[in-house]
Amino acid sequence: MISSPLSRSVWSRRLCSVAVSVALSFSAAAPAFANSAEFVRSLWPQAEARGVSRSSFEAAFAGYNYVPKVMELTRKQPEFTQTVKQYLDKRVTAAQANKGKAMWGEWAQTLAAAEQRWGVQPEIVLAIWGMETNFGGFMGGENTIHALATLTEGGYRADFFRDELLTALRIVSDGHVSPTNMVGSWAGAMGHTQFMPSSFMRYAVDFSGDGRKDIWNSVPDALGSTANYLKSFGWRPGETWGYEIKLPSNFDFAAARGIERAPLSQWQAMGVQRVSGRPFPRPTDSARLYMPAGASGPAFLLLPNFDVIKRYNNSNSYALAVGHLADRILGSGDFATPWPAGDYALTKAQRAEVQTLLNRAGYDVGSPDGVVGPKTLSAVIAYQTRAGVPADGHVSGRLLERLKR
Secondary structure, three states, rough: OOOOOOOOHHHHHHHHHHHHHHHHHOOOOOOEEEEEEEEHHHHHHHHHHOOOOHHHHHHHHOOOOHHHHHHHHOOOOOOOOOOOOHHHHHHOOOOHHHHHHHHHHHHHHHHHHHHHHHHOOOHHHHHHHHHOOOOOOOOEEEHHHHHHHHHHHHHOOOOHHHHHHEEEHHHHHOOOOOHOOOOEEOOOOOOOOOOOOHHHHHHOOOOOOOOOOOOOOOOOHHHHHHHHHHHHHOOOOOOEEEEEOOOOOOHHHHHHHOOEEEEHHHHHHHOOOEOOOOOOOOOEEEEEOOEEEEOOOEEEEOOOHHHOOOOOOOOHHHHHHHHHHHHHHHHHOOOOOOOOOOOOOOHHHHHHHHHHHHOOOOOOOOOOOOOOOHHHHHHHHHHHHHHOOOOOOOOOOHHHHHHHH
């Protein structure tokens, strides 16, 4: 299905998701300072100790006041209940793939140089760029210094955000970007490929050779920095992220659950094949099985590079979207196996309902709490085995509807 280009609001929500896992752990706290001016004064000795110049410090805080909307966003994170299919459908489209191809044509020399230096394929760098900011279409609308200062002043994960704030001040002081051009998400993720300040300091590069690491205005710097980041976490040059596979009708799910990772040759011995019918290029590569929709949907063997992508965003859905968009940029089509119809992701309350129904059916999961742990998983597998359906342990809307019958 060809979807329309992603809207600005969708990309805004994507940028906010960078800090969701942090924000959800926050608890309400009153600001520790009488006013913003007092907070800024208290910060100067720490900034000075980090090597921040006084002039840069004053320029960065010019016009600063506590930003209430930033704090509101930390309290209003929704419960995300998308299936992997829904997540992909919003982010991996024909339009995005075509835009990625166009960007490859525009930045071919830069991407080729990045691959030669860091070994990361152009399509992967492009896919991350597309996922993070729609190829620079929306990099966030917040002044990074002011957003991080608000989070620190407000007492939300103050140690974490204070360190990011001081790092951001040092970036400005070092001349990489002006305070007004340092823009990003409300949580401090910045530039074309959304680096937090601490990641900028560790992994950003001056790939354009102008003496500055400018991930906001220099596409070469942003793309080179992304390749350097992935390489630093162990990217394996020339290897893909994983393979879509098909499972045999008699696949041993119980045996598969006991395998964390195994050589591709071992998965082949269990009847697993690529959907393309082609052999695995390197049978000794280690892979893990991933069935985001259970046994009735697409299945994958994930290689080490998949986990490197997750260092960018620790989400299987995100990494699968990056890998799939990269493949689409290369010219591949959609997944060969269709997603199951009528499935939906469960809220915490609905997961608790699954547990309640399993208890009523005689499968002990303990007190329903909406958290799918080992006891719930064992109960689901036992129920599926008894019902004569693939015992994949997948907990979703289809399981809930079956339990309600």
